[in-house]
Amino acid sequence: MRGSQHFLLLITLLHGSYMRDMDTRSLLLETTAEDHHVARMAAVALGLTILESAIPSPLPGVKPGLANIVTLIVLARYGWRAAVWVSLLRVLAGSLLFGNFLAPGFFLSLSGAVCSLVVLAFAQHLPSRWFGPVSHSIYAAFAHIAGQMLVVYLWLIPHAGIAYLIPIFATAALVFGTVNGLIAARFMEETPTPSIPQLDKLPDNIPR
Amino acid sequence: MYKQAMLHLKPGDWLTLMLGGIFVVLLTLKLWNGDLADKAIIRSGGKIFKEVALSRDQQIEVPGPLGTTIISIQNRKARIASDPSPRQYCVRQGWLQQAGEIALCLPNQVSVELAGSRKKYDSLNY
Numbered sequence: 001m002r003g004s005q006h007f008l009l010l011i012t013l014l015h016g017s018y019m020r021d022m023d024t025r026s027l028l029l030e031t032t033a034e035d036h037h038v039a040r041m042a043a044v045a046l047g048l049t050i051l052e053s054a055i056p057s058p059l060p061g062v063k064p065g066l067a068n069i070v071t072l073i074v075l076a077r078y079g080w081r082a083a084v085w086v087s088l089l090r091v092l093a094g095s096l097l098f099g100n101f102l103a104p105g106f107f108l109s110l111s112g113a114v115c116s117l118v119v120l121a122f123a124q125h126l127p128s129r130w131f132g133p134v135s136h137s138i139y140a141a142f143a144h145i146a147g148q149m150l151v152v153y154l155w156l157i158p159h160a161g162i163a164y165l166i167p168i169f170a171t172a173a174l175v176f177g178t179v180n181g182l183i184a185a186r187f188m189e190e191t192p193t194p195s196i197p198q199l200d201k202l203p204d205n206i207p208r
Numbered sequence: 209m210y211k212q213a214m215l216h217l218k219p220g221d222w223l224t225l226m227l228g229g230i231f232v233v234l235l236t237l238k239l240w241n242g243d244l245a246d247k248a249i250i251r252s253g254g255k256i257f258k259e260v261a262l263s264r265d266q267q268i269e270v271p272g273p274l275g276t277t278i279i280s281i282q283n284r285k286a287r288i289a290s291d292p293s294p295r296q297y298c299v300r301q302g303w304l305q306q307a308g309e310i311a312l313c314l315p316n317q318v319s320v321e322l323a324g325s326r327k328k329y330d331s332l333n334y
Binding site: 126127129130131132133134135138139142163164166167170171174177178181182185186189 | 228
């Protein structure tokens with residue numbers, strides 16, 4: 001857990017990117033409890049990403065996407081903005097950790113994450129009486145793979161042949177999306193919501 | 209575990225799952241419905257040497273400038289079984305099954321192209 005604290009620090013700094021006390025000698029980044037919370041969640045997501053990289057995959061790109069469980073929980077509990085922070089910080093810090101920042105792999109993760117978040121922005125408004133994290137997860141998983149295939153087609157492999165791989169990726173998205181959604185639902189049922197300041201309740205003088 | 213999974217699935221989640229499943233099945237049918245080939249077009253020296261149906265298993269010997277290329281057809285698939293070309297690219301390409309697939313033995317000027325009910329391309333340039 002020692003290593004994860006460094007990342008926690010890094011992410012805290014990235015998220016708490018507003019400065020109040022700027023004199024010539026010291027540069028102080030003030031962070032709120034909410035920053036720390038986002039950082040902690042992003043660090044957990046990062047841990048899951050690392051864990052996942054140890055799982056062998058039959059085909060490059062077919063991954064369970066365990067880190068998205070964290071995104072789903074954050075979305076359900078702290079809203080879309082916090083989910084965006086956690087998801088994008090995880091992509092950024094993960095790319096620094098794996099050494100593929102600004103490499104193709106980074107842009108694949110980024111496009112997948114951005115597409116998922118856009119879809120989640122709509123999916124979160126589905127009536128919660130009928131739709132739970134499993135639905136969110138499935139829609140996000142499809143959006144994720146769609147975003148990635150778009151980048152692959154437009155940039156990396158502009159060949160129609162990649163269409164043959166789409167059914168495999170779509171099946172994986174459906175299966176892993178369902179499983180991740182179930183894990184998130186189960187986790188939220190068993191753990192009560194911790195009392196953490198929410199974004200909406202922050203003072204207005206903090207830029208967002 | 210199965211029971212618990214059921215508890216977390218709300219009616220809308222079932223709907224999503226079902227729609228997702230249908231989507232994946234349609235996608236697979238659409239994208240993997242490769243036209244199966246009906247016949248093989250064998251060319252030698254740029255001219256059509258023979259057109260054979262894939263329904264009958266057979267071996268065809270095609271003469272070329274370097275020697276004889278042997279094409280074998282089996283189980284609705286075709287391959288170049290042997291060829292005198294030095295690098296053996298067309299032999300190593302293995303079995304052809306989908307319409308539009310092609311194996312070229314350039315040194316011996318022999319090619320096999322599979323064709324289906326409809327042609328995907330008018331011509332291919334390399």
